Amino acid sequence: MASSTSILRIKHSTMRLLLLTVAVLIAGCTSYGSGGDSQNDVVPIELPEFDADRAFADIEQQCNFGPRMPGSPGHQAQLEWMIATLTPLADEVIQQPFKATTPFGGPYSFTNLIAVFAAEASGTITMIGAHWDTRPVADEDPNPALRDQPVPGANDGGSGVAILLELARIFAQKPPPRPVYLAFFDAEDSGHSGSSLPYMGFCIGSDYMAHNWPTQIELPDRVIVLDLVGGQRQQEPADVVGPAQSPNDYFNLRIEPYSQAAAAQLVDHIWDIAEFLGHSAFERSSQAGIIDDHLPFINTLGIPAVDIIDFAPPVWHTVDDTPEHCDPNALHQVGETMLGLVYGM
């Protein structure tokens, strides 16, 4: 998942409060979408079907490989599976191998992938990415005895990859009107709040990609990162009597302030599309700023980049991040919104 968010939890400290303060300040200075008439900017077009059940099966497949943390057999198996799946679908699958040390050890062998679609088309190049590695420790698990266990990563890693692979199948059937890259970032989730590495040791793969962009393809014009997008929780209906729900208690995609600061128009357009499609998980309110794979593209390359993330589900960075805590409905909301963006809504 998302990264570093461990530092963003109140129980963790003043650092979090600092970051949160920055986030709230940013939020206070910007308007989150225009609401109402902004939907007029959405072009109603017919979209291909996003098969959320097929995507969900890819979450289960990934978990069947075991944890995909650095140096693990599951990590290698998942890499081979993704390459085998993408190669017949994409115009080109670019492999970007590198070695790096994480806050948990190494050096390890890592590989970023970029699957290229509609390579011959012209116009705005969209990159949609997700991390494919999983966290080596379940350090947020409520049971201290389990905190040295690896995270299964159904939602944290698995959900984003599952959406990307379903998009790849759709793009192979119906090529997008403009070029699209699907990026699979390695080495996102081995960070630690005490680390002095860039991004606290999170986002190693995306940071490497931003500093070592493959010369055979152009840079993207816009980047969207999907993380923790498979959450199970549904919001209680408004007419249920009881205390108001906290955003941490149900699946929701609020606006992330670093994304808003770097890519306000793109944020507005994505949330407009989601609203048009009736995908209510996309909320116009803001959440705390999050260190995730969008930041290297903003900071290193100056590309507008948006993080779409449900931060943070109760099973985040625990041993319970399993398929039974994921929901095809969440995958459908995010996947179809991405189709709307790519096909020109």
Ligand SMILES: [Zn+2]
């Ligand atoms: Zn994570």
